[in-house]
Amino acid sequence: MSQSFNTIVEKLYAAKSGQQKFERMQRITKPLLKELQEVSFVHIAGTNGKGSTSAFLDRLLLDHGFSVGLFTSPHLYSVTERLKYNDEQITESDFVTLYEKTYRMIAECFPNDLDNLGFFEWLTVMNFVFLTEMRPDVAILEVGIGGLRDSTNVIDPDVTIITTVGLDHQKMLGNTIDEIAMQKAGIIKSRKPVYVGRMPEDALYTVEMTAQAYNAPVYLLDREFKVKNVTDVDSGLTSFDFINAQANSHYHLTCPLIGRYQVDNLALALACFEYLMAKKHHHVLEKRLPEILMHTSWPGRFEKVSTYPVTYIDSAHNVAAVAHLMLTVTQNPAFKSKSIVLVFSALTRKNYAEMLDFLRQKYPEYPIALTSFDDCHSLTKYLVTKWLQPNNVTFYPSIKAVLSKYRETDTQLICFGSIYFISEVRLALVGPTI
Numbered sequence: 001m002s003q004s005f006n007t008i009v010e011k012l013y014a015a016k017s018g019q020q021k022f023e024r025m026q027r028i029t030k031p032l033l034k035e036l037q038e039v040s041f042v043h044i045a046g047t048n049g050k051g052s053t054s055a056f057l058d059r060l061l062l063d064h065g066f067s068v069g070l071f072t073s074p075h076l077y078s079v080t081e082r083l084k085y086n087d088e089q090i091t092e093s094d095f096v097t098l099y100e101k102t103y104r105m106i107a108e109c110f111p112n113d114l115d116n117l118g119f120f121e122w123l124t125v126m127n128f129v130f131l132t133e134m135r136p137d138v139a140i141l142e143v144g145i146g147g148l149r150d151s152t153n154v155i156d157p158d159v160t161i162i163t164t165v166g167l168d169h170q171k172m173l174g175n176t177i178d179e180i181a182m183q184k185a186g187i188i189k190s191r192k193p194v195y196v197g198r199m200p201e202d203a204l205y206t207v208e209m210t211a212q213a214y215n216a217p218v219y220l221l222d223r224e225f226k227v228k229n230v231t232d233v234d235s236g237l238t239s240f241d242f243i244n245a246q247a248n249s250h251y252h253l254t255c256p257l258i259g260r261y262q263v264d265n266l267a268l269a270l271a272c273f274e275y276l277m278a279k280k281h282h283h284v285l286e287k288r289l290p291e292i293l294m295h296t297s298w299p300g301r302f303e304k305v306s307t308y309p310v311t312y313i314d315s316a317h318n319v320a321a322v323a324h325l326m327l328t329v330t331q332n333p334a335f336k337s338k339s340i341v342l343v344f345s346a347l348t349r350k351n352y353a354e355m356l357d358f359l360r361q362k363y364p365e366y367p368i369a370l371t372s373f374d375d376c377h378s379l380t381k382y383l384v385t386k387w388l389q390p391n392n393v394t395f396y397p398s399i400k401a402v403l404s405k406y407r408e409t410d411t412q413l414i415c416f417g418s419i420y421f422i423s424e425v426r427l428a429l430v431g432p433t434i
Helices: 005-014 021-034 050-062 092-109 111-116 119-134 177-187 201-213 260-279 286-293 319-331 352-362 382-387 399-406 419-429
Strands: 040-045 068-071 083-085 138-142 159-162 194-196 218-220 225-232 238-244 249-255 303-307 310-314 340-345 368-371 393-396 412-417
Touching: 005 092, 005 119, 021 092, 021 111, 021 119, 040 050, 040 177, 040 260, 050 068, 050 138, 050 260, 050 286, 068 119, 083 119, 092 111, 092 119, 159 177, 159 260, 177 201, 194 201, 194 260, 201 218, 225 260, 238 260, 249 260, 249 286, 260 319, 303 419, 310 419, 319 352, 319 412, 340 352, 340 399, 352 382, 368 382, 368 399, 382 393, 393 399, 399 412, 399 419, 412 419
Parallel strands: 040 138, 040 159, 068 138, 159 194, 194 218, 310 412, 340 368, 340 412, 368 393
Antiparallel strands: 068 083, 225 238, 238 249, 303 310
8 A cells, every 4th residue: 555645754764874874875765866867967066056956957958958857955835846757846746656666666675774874865766766767858966965975866868067165064065164075075077068057266276176186177157157247137137148159159147046146057057068968969049048047946046925924034054155145235235225024943953053144244234033933943042042132133932923024014035044944935825845
């Protein structure tokens, strides 16, 4: 008898990873990857920007007639969001069928590994089984954490992308930018191009040295391909010129996602896309690019989710991402001359203290509403007492209390932090639809 979707999700969350995780993933996925040799893989790593870059590339490829598999993480509402084919997330019933097929395959071929797969490993293997069924032209895989020892790093991609390198997941990846860069650069493969975004010099050095060791050509934003004339427009979006000497291209475009940092993510996607088009001898629909890109969406990334009160949500959950968010708030014309309250919550395992200190030191004029969400590891009033009044910071017991406070005002709320928090905000204001 088939199990229910909720039962399977509970099993996945309860799954614990055993030792030698990466070697186990190589063993289990090897026969699956043999079946996927005709699929062009794109592997994307980075501290921030992976999801948006994946979404841009996905949209560009789809609107040029390619079938595309997309594997991303984390999710807002449902684990089914992580597995997509041609912009449609897998249904709950198909997810159940996929899990049971994957379970049977592992039980039959790798019985000793069955009880040693963790949550993300299960989903990664399920994604490869899913891809063997759908056989897309291109499969975009977003790294879970790091890169070098990540469960997704079993593929031999046509091209890799490293969006950014910053401090996050230090317990797993290392305490310095250089150590984290080494993990991100671990997805670089022999003679396969790597497209690289903005990052600190020491991180870039590590990435380029790794690429040199693998004879992998590096295409760097603002070196091999560039963005110029970046201009914020009244709608909150950003226009810019994209110039790629390698592809001999020059486009004037508007980025459909709010924030200047999204221009960098779009530029990375465009440069990678043009490489794939050339490799596949496919013509770029230059005149349609502006229209194609405006159909890109990526929920939870500086997304407007309410008018009363005006509310935006963003999954900025480390200092680098919060810095980019605040540049948008302070420099974008859509937010100037507005009364703004920053609404923040995070998991206690994240470096919330560093983020709050950054906001208080750099942007003391902005009031902050701190709150909890439905997770036993979310912030509590006790944990944030040192930042409360008289420092223009207030704690609310829930997001509903925050919304109630500002519903009848003209204040704009910028809600950010843990993706679990912003999913709760989005659910309260939009409902359970993506």
